[in-house]
Amino acid sequence: MIPDLSPDRIDRLRDAFLSADYHADGVMELLGSQAHAALGRGEPQPALRATADAGSLGTLVRLFLLGEAESTAAVEKALHPLSLDEATAAGLLVGGGKTVHAGLDVRPHAAAERSWWVISDLDSDLRPASTPVGTDHVLGVGHASMSLVRATSRRRVDSLLDLGTGCGVQALHASTHAQRITATDVSRRALALAAATLRLNRIDAELLEGEWFEPIAGRRFDQVVCNPPFVVGPARTDFVYRDSGLEGDDASATVVGHLPSFLNEGGTGQLLASWVHRRGEDWQERVTGWLPSEDVDAWFVQRDVADPALYVGTWLRDAGYDPRSPSGRKKASAWLDWFDAHDVEGVGFGFVTLRRTGGARGEVVCEDLRHAFDDPLGPESDAWLQRVDWLRSRDSAEALLGSRLVTASSTVLEQVSSLGEDGWSEFVNRLHRTDGPGWQHEIDELGVRLVAGCHGALPVGDLVELLAAAHGEDPAELARAAVPMLRELVRHGMLHPAEWSESER
Structure with missing residues (x-):
């Protein structure tokens, strides 16, 4: 089902949020640093205490950030001038009678000295008990999306493509440095939520529906960012946000192999990717074999390697499955059987930076950076490419x-x-x-x-x-x-x- 988040409804929702100070600074001021940190750890009680008697802002925090049932009267006041009936019709609220719950996740997102709002589906921990996420579930701002944000170059560009935009978080951040933004997704639900997120934040972008690079065939961009459905395993699509329908690491291979042809000369691409570690095979040879030609600079950074059992358990929990349940055990068994049949001993995860060189022979480097460090890779990727240029000019x-x-x-x-x-x-x-x-x-x-x-x-x-x-x-x-x-x-x-x-x- 596609939520009816019309521009008019989103505009009135924005007015309500601004009136209640429901933004990053307002929430932080209300909760205080300790309750805010506890909320980030999944501990709601300090935030519940801090929001007591906090008026409309407290209502919105409990409704959207804590997943609490709130009285219809309080929610109607907090969302004014958006009516309760319209908020329910838009999918923002569920329930009726004396109380309502949040139907969508709508939360402030602070970054780059800006405060935005992001609209997505409710994660499993905020959904009613025993309600699994849907096949077309749209993720919010998570660890993976923020790691890509930190790994993305912020140099000024004219045109940027957000491939597989999801809820639109990469497009939000792209607005800080890109003149024109195009965002694509195969999921109509994702595009609807991304359109609402962008409208809520007064950001213009071209939104296109279709698989992979199909919607932008024949076009080129100065920059491409992509958080693809990179989960490794059998060919299936249990959840659109993570499963590509391709086997193994073919989703990552597809993006790496095709992305350079959609770049202008000197244009760059950054993406998250996963690759299998097969017995007797060098992972570096595997990923560099995905590159389409010699006129591409490529920097593959491996940040983690998970063993199959850990990998399967992590992604089962991510989708809300209990690995101990019959359904969880059945899925885990089939997944692990696939790993065994394909001699997979680990799954690597990391970042890929690509640049179209315009004819010059590319520099291709794979590096294992599994140690801890705090600095973001975005500025480093720019500097790395600059240093590659200098070394190429002094190749002897x-x-x-x-x-x-x-x-x-x-x-x-x-x-x-x-x-x-x-x-x-x-x-x-x-x-x-x-x-x-x-x-x-x-x-x-x-x-x-x-x-x-x-x-x-x-x-x-x-x-x-x-x-x-x-x-x-x-x-x-x-x-x-x-x-x-x-x-x-x-x-x-x-x-x-x-x-x-x-x-x-």
């Missing part, structure tokens, strides 16, 4: 050695020593980058000295010759050993070209 050893490099201020050296008969002796020298993804590189003693000498005053080749002379090394051999190390350190932002300004670093 001579060109690189003729460059002047500067060691980044965020690069620190860790030295590990072991105790022997003659005292402590260093056996590990490790460079750390203290911001971004927190890369680490082990280097030898001469590498430490070379990096320490990178102040931008001399070409790095001159520094190599000075080191060779001081330590009795062959300068040609030392240069050959230094070049791949220098390229990796530049690629990871530990060394920068001297000509770049501080803001470019």
